Amino acid sequence: MIHVLTGTNGFMLQQRKRALIDDFIAAHGSMAVEQLDGEEVSVDRIREAIESIPFLATRKLVVLLKPGLNKDFFDAHKELLLDVTETTDIIIVEPKFDKRSGYYKFVKKLDGFEEFTELDPGQLVKWAQEYVKKWDVTIDTAAIRELVNRTGGEQLRLQNELDKLSMHADKIDRSHVELLTASAPSSTIFELLDAVFSGNKNRAMELYKEQRTLNVDPMQIIAMLAWQFHVLAIVKAAGNKSSREIASEAKLNPFVVQKTQSVARHLSLQRIKELVHELRILDERLKRTRINSDDALQAYLLSI
Numbered sequence: 001m002i003h004v005l006t007g008t009n010g011f012m013l014q015q016r017k018r019a020l021i022d023d024f025i026a027a028h029g030s031m032a033v034e035q036l037d038g039e040e041v042s043v044d045r046i047r048e049a050i051e052s053i054p055f056l057a058t059r060k061l062v063v064l065l066k067p068g069l070n071k072d073f074f075d076a077h078k079e080l081l082l083d084v085t086e087t088t089d090i091i092i093v094e095p096k097f098d099k100r101s102g103y104y105k106f107v108k109k110l111d112g113f114e115e116f117t118e119l120d121p122g123q124l125v126k127w128a129q130e131y132v133k134k135w136d137v138t139i140d141t142a143a144i145r146e147l148v149n150r151t152g153g154e155q156l157r158l159q160n161e162l163d164k165l166s167m168h169a170d171k172i173d174r175s176h177v178e179l180l181t182a183s184a185p186s187s188t189i190f191e192l193l194d195a196v197f198s199g200n201k202n203r204a205m206e207l208y209k210e211q212r213t214l215n216v217d218p219m220q221i222i223a224m225l226a227w228q229f230h231v232l233a234i235v236k237a238a239g240n241k242s243s244r245e246i247a248s249e250a251k252l253n254p255f256v257v258q259k260t261q262s263v264a265r266h267l268s269l270q271r272i273k274e275l276v277h278e279l280r281i282l283d284e285r286l287k288r289t290r291i292n293s294d295d296a297l298q299a300y301l302l303s304i
Contacts, residue, residue, distance in 0.1 A: 002081060002090045004107045006097055007116035008253065011156035013095065016114065017063075020091055024061045032057035038067025043080075046073055050080060054087050063091045068103055077103045119155055120244060120254035124148050128158060132166055139165070139172040146174050149191075150183040153255025189224040190259055196304050197263050204301055218293040222283050229276050231256060235264045236272060275304065 003020055005013050025033060034049050046067065054060035067073045073080065084090060097104040107113055119127060128144045139162070147165075151157040161181050165172050168180060183191070188207060195204040211221060235257060238246045243261060247254040282300050286293050 001112055002084065002092065002107075002110050003112035003114070004092045004094065004110055005114055005116070006094045007114075008095070008251070009116040009118050009155055010095065011159050012116040013093070014156075016116065017091060017093060021061065021063065024059075024089065028054075028057050028059050028061070031055070032060045033063065034060065035063040036065065036067075038064045038073060039069040041070075043070060043072035043076060046070075047080060050084055050088060050090065053085065059087050059089060061089045061091065063093070065093050066095070067092060068094050068097065068101075074101075074103055078106055081106070117248070118153055118253045118255065120247070121145070121148055121153065121258060124153060124155065124158060124255070127155070128162060131159065132162055132172070135166040137166045137170055137172060140174070143172050143174045143177050146177045147181060148255065150177065150181050153253050189221065189228055190256075192301070193225070193228055194259075194263060196301050197266055201302060205298065208298060208301065212294065218297050219283075219286065221297060222279065222286075225279060226276070226283075228260070229272060229279065231260050232264055232267065233269065233272050233276075235260045236267065236269050278303075 005016055007013055021033060032054055036046060036049060038046065046064065049062045052060075068077075081090070092107065094107075125141060125144045125148070128139060128147070129141075132139050147158060147161055151161060161177075165176055165180060169176050188211060192204055192207040192211075195201075195207060208221075212218075231252060234250050234252070235246060238249075241249075243254055243258040246252065247257045250257075278300065282296060285291060286296060
């Protein structure tokens with residue numbers, strides 16, 4: 001059996017990988033498991049692992065981490081994976097594929113192909129409430145929503161923050177989240193844009209200064225703004241499609257799409273194009289001339 005695990009949801013992907021390995025070990029023992037970094041080892045080493053017979057076991061499991069980054073494996077994937085012995089199971093972990101490649105098209109057809117996408121905000125709230133129960137901890141909905149905002153809807157980061165919070169309180173509320181966690185840069189940039197588009201200049205400047213205090217370079221802020229405008233354009237062009245549909249088709253985090261929809265309602269596609277054009281000019285000015293980057297970027301934000 002060949003299992004292929006992929007997708008943006010690192011938490012669910014790692015959970016599935018661990019479950020597959022644990023099930024195999026329970027049946028055949030840990031000595032029958034071989035894990036290889038596909039990017040580091042040679043294709044001959046991968047071939048040997050796949051084709052060799054199990055040692056002191058009836059079956060063996062070969063776990064390949066990102067083998068698609070190995071050019072030799074990438075070129076020979078079909079030959080290698082078609083030659084797997086009946087006594088060998090394989091887990092291929094590829095968080096990201098080039099979906100135009102023959103490699104992706106080949107493994108996509110396998111019965112063991114699984115893709116893990118990020119949960120939407122509603123699903124994250126329910127999951128978080130269930131997750132902390134294992135620590136005999138409760139968390140209120142307002143605290144979860146704030147934590148989801150701060151983590152940008154990334155389930156793996158949300159898990160890490162919940163683990164941390166669970167060590168400090170039996171009943172987690174919003175004050176614990178505000179005291180013990182920090183916002184992801186991408187989440188803060190969205191808040192910055194949200195403040196700008198809602199006309200809250202003071203809040204926008206507070207958020208900008210907060211990023212600079214955290215040593216986020218103005219060019220990094222421009223890059224994150226460009227990414228946010230890219231998402232805005234996708235959401236605006238999608239019309240009346242649901243956040244789940246847009247996230248699935250564009251391979252975006254459902255949380256990001258849902259948050260962006262509220263901003264997109266107040267902007268035309270033409271206005272988004274204008275903002276991107278103005279940001280590109282600002283980017284060029286900062287790279288070619290000697291101007292104060294903070295003053296120039298804040299002036300751009302206020303001009304919106």
